Amino acid sequence: xxxxxxxITINLSLPSYSDLNGAGGWAYVAGGSRGIIVYRKSYDEFVxxxxxxxxDGGADCGTALTPNADNFLQLDDACSGxxxxxxxxxxxxxxxxxLRQYQAMWDGSxxxxxxx
Numbered sequence: 001x002x003x004x005x006x007x008i009t010i011n012l013s014l015p016s017y018s019d020l021n022g023a024g025g026w027a028y029v030a031g032g033s034r035g036i037i038v039y040r041k042s043y044d045e046f047v048x049x050x051x052x053x054x055x056d057g058g059a060d061c062g063t064a065l066t067p068n069a070d071n072f073l074q075l076d077d078a079c080s081g082x083x084x085x086x087x088x089x090x091x092x093x094x095x096x097x098x099l100r101q102y103q104a105m106w107d108g109s110x111x112x113x114x115x116x
Contacts, residue, residue: 001093002079007115010038020046020112026072026086029114034064036102036114037075039086046104047088048114049075055082055095075099 008031012020014104018039019025029036035051041047051064061079067086068074074092075084082094105113 054097055076
């Protein structure tokens with residue numbers, strides 16, 4: 001998986017990130033290799049993961065990890081069938097490696113910085 005440097009700040013008051021205003025919400029953010037998915041674990045804790053599956057072996061099947069329709073805390077890889085936890089990026093099945101995690105720093109108000 002390529003390492004693409006980035007440093008972005010998103011405004012949680014924007015409509016596209018409104019799901020991140022409560023614990024248990026998630027949103028897609030541009031950046032990383034295949035995009036980033038951000039999950040709000042609690043009032044003051046966010047996690048951010050690259051949406052490129054580490055199970056694809058470098059193959060480019062053109063799809064990114066997506067939340068499972070029946071359980072949004074599970075990210076599915078449509079190419080390899082691998083499954084990962086949105087909560088902590090760990091492997092559920094089908095991969096030797098967990099998700100690439102990025103730093104997420106919240107200012108306590110409306111801004112969330114995501115970087116590597």
